[in-house]
Amino acid sequence: AQSVTQLGSHVSVSEGALVLLRCNYSSSVPPYLFWYVQYPNQGLQLLLKYTSAATLVKGINGFEAEFKKSETSFHLTKPSAHMSDAAEYFCAVTLAAGGYNKLIFGAGTRLAVHP
Amino acid sequence: DSGVTQTPKHLITATGQRVTLRCSPRSGDLSVYWYQQSLDQGLQFLIQYYNGEERAKGNILERFSAQQFPDLHSELNLSSLELGDSALYFCASNRPSGRNRVTDTGELFFGEGSRLTVL
Numbered sequence: 001a002q003s004v005t006q007l008g009s010h011v012s013v014s015e016g017a018l019v020l021l022r023c024n025y026s027s028s029v030p031p032y033l034f035w036y037v038q039y040p041n042q043g044l045q046l047l048l049k050y051t052s053a054a055t056l057v058k059g060i061n062g063f064e065a066e067f068k069k070s071e072t073s074f075h076l077t078k079p080s081a082h083m084s085d086a087a088e089y090f091c092a093v094t095l096a097a098g099g100y101n102k103l104i105f106g107a108g109t110r111l112a113v114h115p
Numbered sequence: 116d117s118g119v120t121q122t123p124k125h126l127i128t129a130t131g132q133r134v135t136l137r138c139s140p141r142s143g144d145l146s147v148y149w150y151q152q153s154l155d156q157g158l159q160f161l162i163q164y165y166n167g168e169e170r171a172k173g174n175i176l177e178r179f180s181a182q183q184f185p186d187l188h189s190e191l192n193l194s195s196l197e198l199g200d201s202a203l204y205f206c207a208s209n210r211p212s213g214r215n216r217v218t219d220t221g222e223l224f225f226g227e228g229s230r231l232t233v234l
Contacts, residue, residue: 034222036225041227042227042228043205043226044158044205044207044223044225045117045225046222046223049222090158102148102160102163102171102173103148103160103223104160105157105158105160106157107157108157
């Protein structure tokens with residue numbers, strides 16, 4: 001069965017520092033992987049997605065993630081954090097169920113950015 | 116703006132009551148998904164509809180039910196409410212990725228949620 005684990009429920013970085021949010025997946029077949037972001041009092045918004053094309057995926061707001069099959073990882077990075085990046089980030093994997101896909105989310109990582 | 120509309124945005128009710136949450140998907144999307152987000156359970160998949168038919172079920176309680184209407188909007192009905200049902204309920208939608216296929220990558224477009232408070 002497919003599932004996803006996010007390491008670290010809270011991450012705090014300084015403005016301008018590297019952001020690294022970790023995500024590991026388990027899947028018996030090549031997965032579709034996603035990062036979503038949830039800003040306060042808002043719904044989830046797609047940051048980026050991996051669908052078996054390039055292993056380095058670029059998303060919005062300067063974020064990117066690299067699919068590493070050997071490590072079953074899909075970590076999210078951003079070279080330089082901005083105050084506006086403070087939000088909750090969810091890694092997700094598709095789960096094949098009865099021939100149809102559904103999205104399974106990790107527990108989320110809350111990113112705090114301080115001056 | 117994702118194009119997915121949810122009403123009401125906030126709802127306060129008492130234990131034992133019943134509420135209905137409404138969702139209008141993005142124009143052209145055939146699938147609607149419902150998720151529950153709470154502090155202790157995180158983001159939990161409840162149920163999916165595709166073109167009016169139930170397609171997949173997750174951790175949805177028997178006290179909860181949903182349906183998708185011919186115009187593709189969906190309603191989530193929560194009955195015999197308990198304190199633990201207090202949560203954000205999200206609706207999401209998408210469309211199949213290819214002709215004659217109902218499988219898709221799983222990318223979803225979320226509404227802003229309905230916050231339910233049960234007192």
